[in-house]
Amino acid sequence: MTDTGIGRGYIGTMTALPRFDDESYLDFVEGLRKFAVRTLTPASAAALRGRVAGGGDAVDTADLAQVRAAGDTIPVVSLRNRVLRSTQGMNWQRVQAAYHTHRTRLLAELDAYAGRGPATLQLDEQFEYPRYYDAVDFHRQPGSYHRDALAGYIYHYGTKIFHLGSNDKDESKIANANNVVPPADGKVDRVLDVGCAIGGCTVAFKDRWPDAEVIGVDLSAPLLRYAHMRAVRLGAPVHFRQALAERLPFPDGHFDIVYMSTVLHEMPVADGRRAVAEARRVLRPGGVLELRDMPQAARPPEPWADYDRDFDTRFNTEPFSYAFIHSDLGSYLEATFEAVSATTSPALTVWRCLA
Amino acid sequence: MTTPDAHTSVTPIPPALGDSWRVSYPEPPGEFLASHSNDQLAHIAMELAAELWVVKRRLAAIEQQLVSGGAIVSPDSAATTDEARAESAAQRDAFVSRVFAAMLPGAQ
Numbered sequence: 001m002t003d004t005g006i007g008r009g010y011i012g013t014m015t016a017l018p019r020f021d022d023e024s025y026l027d028f029v030e031g032l033r034k035f036a037v038r039t040l041t042p043a044s045a046a047a048l049r050g051r052v053a054g055g056g057d058a059v060d061t062a063d064l065a066q067v068r069a070a071g072d073t074i075p076v077v078s079l080r081n082r083v084l085r086s087t088q089g090m091n092w093q094r095v096q097a098a099y100h101t102h103r104t105r106l107l108a109e110l111d112a113y114a115g116r117g118p119a120t121l122q123l124d125e126q127f128e129y130p131r132y133y134d135a136v137d138f139h140r141q142p143g144s145y146h147r148d149a150l151a152g153y154i155y156h157y158g159t160k161i162f163h164l165g166s167n168d169k170d171e172s173k174i175a176n177a178n179n180v181v182p183p184a185d186g187k188v189d190r191v192l193d194v195g196c197a198i199g200g201c202t203v204a205f206k207d208r209w210p211d212a213e214v215i216g217v218d219l220s221a222p223l224l225r226y227a228h229m230r231a232v233r234l235g236a237p238v239h240f241r242q243a244l245a246e247r248l249p250f251p252d253g254h255f256d257i258v259y260m261s262t263v264l265h266e267m268p269v270a271d272g273r274r275a276v277a278e279a280r281r282v283l284r285p286g287g288v289l290e291l292r293d294m295p296q297a298a299r300p301p302e303p304w305a306d307y308d309r310d311f312d313t314r315f316n317t318e319p320f321s322y323a324f325i326h327s328d329l330g331s332y333l334e335a336t337f338e339a340v341s342a343t344t345s346p347a348l349t350v351w352r353c354l355a
Numbered sequence: 356m357t358t359p360d361a362h363t364s365v366t367p368i369p370p371a372l373g374d375s376w377r378v379s380y381p382e383p384p385g386e387f388l389a390s391h392s393n394d395q396l397a398h399i400a401m402e403l404a405a406e407l408w409v410v411k412r413r414l415a416a417i418e419q420q421l422v423s424g425g426a427i428v429s430p431d432s433a434a435t436t437d438e439a440r441a442e443s444a445a446q447r448d449a450f451v452s453r454v455f456a457a458m459l460p461g462a463q
Contacts, residue, residue, distance in 0.1 A: 027447060028447065028451075030447075031444070034448060040459070073389060075392045075395070076458060076459060079388065079392055089380060093381065135377065136376040136377070140378050142379060319376050
């Protein structure tokens with residue numbers, strides 16, 4: 001089968017949009033989002049910290065209402081918020097509209113890949129999406145990850161814009177997979193990618209450990225169908241399966257490595273705890289869970305970090321992210337695993353947990 | 356080791372978060388800006404309009420010459436390279452910085 005996309009080829013494995021003008025519109029959105037993230041956000045953070053530290057009306061950083069009130073009235077902060085909200089909507093709306101002009105053809109493409117190897121796909125006909133997932137259009141993606149059959153296409157291009165073009169050819173996913181520290185004994189026979197989405201890291205794990213069995217699980221059937229198609233195109237013999245992170249369909253001690261990236265902040269804290277416990281259960285002794293997610297809040301909270309996560313919860317349809325950063329995940333991991341280490345940058349913490 | 360029951364049903368969305376977090380487009384614009392910011396927005400709009408007009412005039416002139424020379428090719432079918440994409444992205448970033456600089460503290 002020779003794929004031509006929908007007339008304009010591919011960007012990496014991503015189906016190029018059918019019209020040059022759609023691509024140009026989203027190119028502008030990407031550039032404006034980059035300006036908001038890399039220029040307006042640092043200026044906003046400095047302004048809020050200055051307001052908190054600079055006298056005038058005192059701001060109790062432990063009181064979110066006071067931090068909100070301070071941030072929302074600073075001009076550069078409110079302008080940043082305006083741009084982030086607008087670019088998010090411009091992004092999803094245009095990507096969805098562009099792909100849906102070729103809906104029939106793209107659905108036929110997904111059907112044509114069903115059952116093809118070397119990758120496999122196992123969907124659960126009886127699968128019920130949990131309420132916390134079904135009720136939320138995460139990151140304001142219309143139809144979210146599971147209620148639009150083209151969600152995989154939309155997610156792939158939309159996240160290209162969201163991540164500022166840094167993963168057009170899976171570069172960041174490959175780097176993340178290559179940074180995973182394997183078990184001390186070096187044995188890597190089975191790898192599990194929890195919340196694999198469209199399988200970027202899943203395929204990268206297979207490239208890194210070609211002799212290992214690599215499995216990606218996710219809730220979303222549309223994302224998994226797209227992940228399977230992508231893996232077939234890449235010639236990757238990986239396996240995708242529809243499953244809950246908090247109810248993994250694998251025996252105890254089955255995996256050498258479990259990888260879970262930016263999953264927990266999209267779940268209620270209690271369900272996230274179950275997902276971590278499941279990861280621990282399916283790891284063999286000496287196996288490793290690598291967990292990547294938003295840093296936990298400082299005590300007392302750092303005002304900008306707290307404000308920014310609250311912004312995501314208020315305006316970017318991430319209802320659980322603020323609770324997540326205040327969930328003291330580190331203590332739970334230390335109580336659950338034999339040993340835990342963590343490295344933190346402003347936007348990301350990587351926890352390495354030894355079973 | 357803590358071992359919560361992984362096989363119990365998942366917890367519901369906390370009631371305080373509301374019943375539905377679904378979105379539909381087009382959406383209401385929302386309110387983020389105080390009146391002070393509107394001055395900056397007006398400036399941005401003027402800068403943007405100026406930039407757009409420069410591009411529109413230049414594009415029209417180029418199209419006219421391409422058509423008259425019989426060399427026009429639809430941009431929908433234009434091939435591109437990684438180098439060209441990178442150069443275009445750099446030009447786009449400079450454009451955005453120039454137009455939206457008025458949002459930054461201390462801008463005129």
